[in-house]
Amino acid sequence: MRHAPVAPVHAALYYADVIGSPLQPRCTPTLQVTLRRRGAVVALESSVLAQGLLPPHNREAAERMLAAVRAAGALPAVTAIARGVPVLDLEGEDLERFLRRDGVRKVSARDLALAMAQGADGATTVAGTLALCALGGLEVFATGGIGGVHRDAPFDESADLVELARTPAIVVCAGAKSILDLPATLERLETLGVPVVGYGTDELPGFFSRSTGLRLSARVDAPGELAAVWRAHRALGRPGALLVVQPPPASDAVPVDVVETATQAALRAATAAGVRGAAVTPFLLAEIQQRTDGRSVRANLALLEANAHLAGQVAVALAALDTQDTLAAPSSA
Numbered sequence: 001m002r003h004a005p006v007a008p009v010h011a012a013l014y015y016a017d018v019i020g021s022p023l024q025p026r027c028t029p030t031l032q033v034t035l036r037r038r039g040a041v042v043a044l045e046s047s048v049l050a051q052g053l054l055p056p057h058n059r060e061a062a063e064r065m066l067a068a069v070r071a072a073g074a075l076p077a078v079t080a081i082a083r084g085v086p087v088l089d090l091e092g093e094d095l096e097r098f099l100r101r102d103g104v105r106k107v108s109a110r111d112l113a114l115a116m117a118q119g120a121d122g123a124t125t126v127a128g129t130l131a132l133c134a135l136g137g138l139e140v141f142a143t144g145g146i147g148g149v150h151r152d153a154p155f156d157e158s159a160d161l162v163e164l165a166r167t168p169a170i171v172v173c174a175g176a177k178s179i180l181d182l183p184a185t186l187e188r189l190e191t192l193g194v195p196v197v198g199y200g201t202d203e204l205p206g207f208f209s210r211s212t213g214l215r216l217s218a219r220v221d222a223p224g225e226l227a228a229v230w231r232a233h234r235a236l237g238r239p240g241a242l243l244v245v246q247p248p249p250a251s252d253a254v255p256v257d258v259v260e261t262a263t264q265a266a267l268r269a270a271t272a273a274g275v276r277g278a279a280v281t282p283f284l285l286a287e288i289q290q291r292t293d294g295r296s297v298r299a300n301l302a303l304l305e306a307n308a309h310l311a312g313q314v315a316v317a318l319a320a321l322d323t324q325d326t327l328a329a330p331s332s333a
Helices: 029-036 047-052 057-071 092-099 109-117 126-136 159-166 182-191 223-235 256-273 277-291 295-328
Strands: 041-044 075-078 080-082 085-087 105-107 122-124 140-142 153-157 170-173 196-199 242-245
Touching (some): 029 041, 029 075, 041 057, 041 126, 041 295, 047 057, 047 105, 047 122, 047 126, 057 075, 057 092, 057 295, 080 105, 080 109, 085 109, 105 109, 109 126, 109 159, 122 126, 126 140, 140 295, 159 182, 170 295, 182 196, 196 223, 223 242, 223 295, 256 295, 277 295
Parallel strands (some): 041 075, 105 122, 140 170, 170 242, 196 242
Antiparallel strands (some): 080 122
16 A cells, blocks of 8 residues: 655754754653653653554553553653654644554654654654653653564564663563563673663563563662662663563463463464564564453553553652752752
């Protein structure tokens, strides 16, 4: 199907008053003030809404994530490219368009400039969201599962991993998506120097499942601990993200053997259908949903909400640390 051409957007929309200054993503006045004051803000990706969960589940996911961040005392910031403009405040009609999946592209970090220049709608992946977090000064980001190394194709690796290695942010997730090669993904994160910290767990979660048997080298059990680890990470000048993994809520998690059986069947279906590239992940997740009688969707919604809430708590803890540092700083008078 051919898409109607979109009008290019003038570059002046992307820049601040000084020519050549860093790009400033659009955000609401409230969000702008909160960021300036180093208040508690949590970035949320938009790809899970436009390419991940199908309607009406994507709307429920948006509502639950936004509410969870606010319940923790933080401000949510949904990232996207909206008609060519980088935004941290996808809401209103823009959000409705994404929830309808109305011609919305899946946008990784490498795709941002093209979507901007072509005036397109782009839903940001983990990598794309991290890039906008860096531009907007957001330190905390909640998602479902990161990308990683694909099964039976070690050369096929998500851009999320490299972006995690070079972009500073706390990323709260339920591990890597279960359709991936989880041991290889964990090894790549180690090679890339990305610290992986279990929140309330000693092993890597399996996205839909709580257990994988893959042991982690670090664990924390309180949001304040995560904030302290992050401040130490940044004080050392480390360039990349802190990956925080927590299991999905026990009441909604799917047993690992059920997930693995459904995943193997979904992989065979994808091969038979000739599905490749960026279409693989949404295809497999839809197949797993059918093969688990919807249990995977319930787990997905629950973990998105739980991760958003934890991220909100961490953002609040970080803001409290900043306030303490400001009060403790010697007066210049």
